[in-house]
Amino acid sequence: MRQLAQALGVSPMTPYRYFADKDAILAAVRAAAFDRFAEALEAAVAAPGDPVERSRHAGDAYVAFALREPQAYRLMFDLNQPTEKDYPELTAAAARARRTMTAHVEAMIQAGQIAGDPELIGHMFWSVLHGVLMLQMSDKLSPNIDPDRLRAATIGALSRGLAVGPG
Amino acid sequence: MRQLAQALGVSPMTPYRYFADKDAILAAVRAAAFDRFAEALEAAVAAPGDPVERSRHAGDAYVAFALREPQAYRLMFDLNQPTEKDYPELTAAAARARRTMTAHVEAMIQAGQIAGDPELIGHMFWSVLHGVLMLQMSDKLSPNIDPDRLRAATIGALSRGLAVGPG
């Protein structure tokens, strides 16, 4: 806090005139990060190309964000952070990212590319991306395993599994 | 630290005669948690039944551990914790859990159940389980999504995708 205040060129207690406490400040940072994240996803999904290509772009954008702003990504999903229920703006920003995901899956379904519950399918891909990234960032992967290869293989297998029959 | 010392019925500085600092203590706790975790997996894999059934048991044991000891699971994969490279016992305990996983996949491959790199395939399932659990625990899933259903659907689709052709 004192460092932050100094970086802002202001006295240690000044931020407290604008935020309730440290958690509120971090919640604002989290919300801003989720907004940047949602923007990156929206841009990727809106790019030209067929639905499958745009899905790849979305996945790439997801990973690129996490690796470009690891601190932000960490904070966004940090289990030690207070639940976002207490911070409406944060809830909203997180929901926005989820909606982007779901909307794109819906588009793929309407294109006949895939079938099933769009929100569930979106969450399936999300889980894979997040899982690999978390294991990668916490240094839990075996030294023999290349994160990019793992991610590609898992997304590939999951896609194939979904193409056969919907979950 | 002071609370811990009091719980041990000892003065605040006593733990420091046995551990370098707080991180070292937490690393020991993490290592112990990983050992319990590995034991749970080993037990599940060693249960009777065909390989596919035993895989299900392993997955169930994984999830059961995380939900039965959420604090432990959190700590084990906490990104804020110092890297386990500095704590050999911790590295060893984590590697033990990975080996259990890989060994079982190898068994499935030799049973002709599946094909591909066993360590990679093990990591694929691991990523899914970890991803869903983390999203669940950090309260990031959409209210419409049931974690158990999400996990089952994702594991199911991934399995189907792997059955078709190896990654």
Place this chain on the structure above:
DNA sequence: AACATAAATTTACAACGTAAATCAAATAAG
């Protein structure tokens, strides 16, 4: 009994988040 070694405690300090009191700057009322 005297000493050496190990183990635990006491004391002390710097850093943290923040409550309370104080002070300064802007705006409104007379």
Place this chain on the structure above:
DNA sequence: CTTATTTGATTTACGTTGTAAATTTATGTT
């Protein structure tokens, strides 16, 4: 243009935290 009143920022101070250093207590050993 004063004089209030509100707003914004700072200073001071307190309780907690992790832990370094000094000190005491317990445990062998000669």
